[in-house]
Amino acid sequence: MTHKAGFVSIIGKPNAGKSTLMNQLVGERMAIITPKAQTTRHRILGIVNHDDYQIVFSDTPGIIKPNYKLQENMMHFVDDALVDADILVFVTDINEKQDEEDVLEKLKKSTAKVLVVINKIDESKNELIDEKINYWKEKLNPEGIVGCSALHAYNTEPIMSFILENLPEHPAYYEKDELTDRSERFFVSEMIREKIFKFYKKEIPYSTEVLITSFKESKDIIKISAEIVVERDSQKNILIGAAGSMLKKVGTYARQDMEEFLKKKVFLEMFVKVIPDWRNRENYLKSFGYSE
Numbered sequence: 090m091t092h093k094a095g096f097v098s099i100i101g102k103p104n105a106g107k108s109t110l111m112n113q114l115v116g117e118r119m120a121i122i123t124p125k126a127q128t129t130r131h132r133i134l135g136i137v138n139h140d141d142y143q144i145v146f147s148d149t150p151g152i153i154k155p156n157y158k159l160q161e162n163m164m165h166f167v168d169d170a171l172v173d174a175d176i177l178v179f180v181t182d183i184n185e186k187q188d189e190e191d192v193l194e195k196l197k198k199s200t201a202k203v204l205v206v207i208n209k210i211d212e213s214k215n216e217l218i219d220e221k222i223n224y225w226k227e228k229l230n231p232e233g234i235v236g237c238s239a240l241h242a243y244n245t246e247p248i249m250s251f252i253l254e255n256l257p258e259h260p261a262y263y264e265k266d267e268l269t270d271r272s273e274r275f276f277v278s279e280m281i282r283e284k285i286f287k288f289y290k291k292e293i294p295y296s297t298e299v300l301i302t303s304f305k306e307s308k309d310i311i312k313i314s315a316e317i318v319v320e321r322d323s324q325k326n327i328l329i330g331a332a333g334s335m336l337k338k339v340g341t342y343a344r345q346d347m348e349e350f351l352k353k354k355v356f357l358e359m360f361v362k363v364i365p366d367w368r369n370r371e372n373y374l375k376s377f378g379y380s381e
């Protein structure tokens with residue numbers, strides 16, 4: 090039996106229904122991160138695992154694919170080239186006026202298989218759906234077009250079928266046992282990263298790495314220690330904020346997400362560390378069980 094695996098990016102204008110669709114496709118447990126910031130850096134929104142396939146949802150069309158066999162929490166440290174996702178799901182609101190020329194250009198250039206999802210069809214007449222389908226056929230001629238209502242889970246199955254059909258043959262990118270401690274550490278670090286993306290200006294998220302240095306589960310509580318690593322003191326000061334206010338905010342919001350995801354009370358401690366020679370990080374990482 091061949092195995093399929095690949096990256097699927099869900100893109101589209103704000104409010105088009107991307108998160109709603111994601112939740113439908115991935116299911117609640119894994120759809121844990123709802124980033125708002127636009128960034129070229131990959132972010133994993135959720136992973137669907139099956140014996141025969143693994144679908145990795147991301148919100149950016151350019152993504153950094155980890156090397157096979159790399160442990161999932163190491164993928165931030167791989168400097169692979171930014172490549173296209175395997176599949177682009179472009180979500181458009183049926184009521185949206187078609188001023189999407191910029192997106193069209195990008196979609197045309199992409200090497201990914203493109204599926205146009207015309208969303209919110211519960212709010213429109215059949216004629217409009219046909220009109221939109223024709224519009225997208227003519228403008229883009231994508232590999233697939235589906236009209237659906239993400240909110241009402243209406244006609245979302247063809248989207249999953251399209252993804253499965255077009256997913257390349259590839260071994261899994263991430264370990265499938267998503268409830269292992271390692272994967273949980275990965276998602277937990279993503280939650281901190283997401284908050285950093287949300288609360289800081291551009292250069293800070295780009296120059297930080299989040300390491301989960303300890304993850305200890307006891308009966309009632311999970312104790313998590315994280316290090317946010319930067320290269321300069323100035324970045325550390327910004328991250329911490331006046332009297333620790335910014336870091337506290339990151340911690341509070343990240344902890345809430347963690348508690349919801351892990352279904353347990355979380356004690357989160359975070360340290361910001363300056364490591365100027367971060368490029369020679371191999372030994373440092375090894376000390377926390379990370380291996381490149």
Ligand SMILES: Nc1nc2c(ncn2[C@@H]2O[C@H](COP(=O)(O)OP(=O)(O)OP(=O)(O)O)[C@@H](O)[C@H]2O)c(=O)[nH]1
Nearest residue numbers: 102103104105106107108109208209238239240241
């Ligand atoms: N009527 C209707 N409303 C929908 C549908 N899908 C999503 N919505 C609503 O549209 C709004 C935006 O949905 P989101 O899923 O947050 O959209 P998004 O594209 O992720 O938005 P951003 O995070 O701003 O990029 C929400 O109020 C949803 O409830 C749909 O199929 N029909």
